[in-house]
Amino acid sequence: MDGMQGRTGLRAAQVTAAGEVSMVEAPLPEPGEGEVRVKLEGCGVCASNLGPWAGPEWMSFPLEPGELGHEAWGVIDAVGAGVDEGRLGERVAALGFRGYATHDVVPADAAIPLPAALEGRPVPAEPLACGVMIFERAQIRPGDTVAIIGIGFLGALLTSLSARAGARVIAISRRAESLDMAREMGAAETVPMEDHWTIMEEVRGLTCGDGADITIECTGHQWPLDLAAEITRESGRLVIAGYHQDGPRQVNMQTWNWRAFDIVNAHERSREKNLAAMRRAVEMLATGELQPDRLYTHRYGLEDVGAALDATRDKPEGFIKALVVMG
Incomplete structure (x- = not known):
């Protein structure tokens, strides 16, 4: 069920070739059974993006719109069948893979609720x-x-x-x-x-x-x-x-x-362990055990994903981590 009226379409950054990105528009994706759609507020930029960004032989271009972004957070604006409609409007961190976009669709359990204590703060829970x-x-x-x-x-x-x-x-x-x-x-x-x-x-x-x-x-x-x-x-x-x-x-x-x-x-591939760690990280962030805000040194708009990836590679003065923030 859609929780938005007068909605607009999806906008996403799409990596089309090594070191090249274009903005694309498409209809908003609809969540299926057991899924939610998240209107994204932002997405962290991970150093693991740099391999695909360099265009190794094993990569096939173009990537899916929004692909490579996997450190996103935002607000649930639509739910699929079988998902509690009470989750509409809930602010969440999302374990998804198309976070360089205005919206992403993820399984409902991959949308981790964020406590009120984190209101207004960036929450790239995956890293x-x-x-x-x-x-x-x-x-x-x-x-x-x-x-x-x-x-x-x-x-x-x-x-x-x-x-x-x-x-x-x-x-x-x-x-x-x-x-x-x-x-x-x-x-x-x-x-x-x-x-x-x-x-x-x-x-x-x-x-x-x-x-x-x-x-x-x-x-x-x-x-x-x-x-x-x-x-x-x-x-x-x-x-x-x-x-x-x-x-x-x-x-x-x-x-x-x-x-x-x-x-x-130390890397985990278990989805369940990753989700459990995201929940622990959110709790630690809310209690102050994690204090990462000083590390978010560079912010970019969605249309500047390419610049954010370049900065992650080149590390300009003062750089620690880039966030892509949706306007």
Whole structure:
């Protein structure tokens, strides 16, 4: 059932080729049985978009209108058969895949209700849930020394969660401004990600020669993955949080075997676990356990999705995370 009168059509950003996007219009999609339509307020831009945006050989263009956007939030404006009409007008975070648009249709259980405490705030719950799941799988405890490699949105979020849990965080990142952000989010020490051996020596010096109890690699690149193994202590834990999507990786199995650390591939593919983590993230955001607003550094209109993706790739000064906000 439609909850809007005098409605307009769908507007969406459509990636038509590598690095190219066009605006398209279409009739509003109607929710089917068990579905809701969400009038979107905004959508976060994820670094995982950059692989498709670069146009690898395996991609087929054009993508579906709105596709790549999966960090959206908004208000339910129509419900399908079998869905409580009382949900009309409910503000939600959505686990969908066409969030670079004015509207998206998702299963009703993938529209997570947002409490009144979050009114007016951006709520890209999906990436917040990623941070929560990685933190939980890392099993960080008070007194642990945690090295976090790569202080972008995810690394900064994990820095905050780890510090709040009573861990000592060593933040390692390429940009000086990212290290400043890490200190703001609770890092005890920061190390510039410049020279492999220098970083190893600095971390050893900060840990009495042992290495970090837990190392979280957040970059998705080969060198930081190598570095993560080198700075994790024997019988520690190496957590792979980076999204490695540009080809195979090689690891030094002699080092991995000798160090006998646990290896955690922190990405989840279970829909149920992702939705549960989104609900936890929303609750933590409402109570102040998550404080990500400082990390939303750049905002773009729907017609500027291409610029938002370019900024996510190029990281202009001060960049942490981009949001696409619907006008």
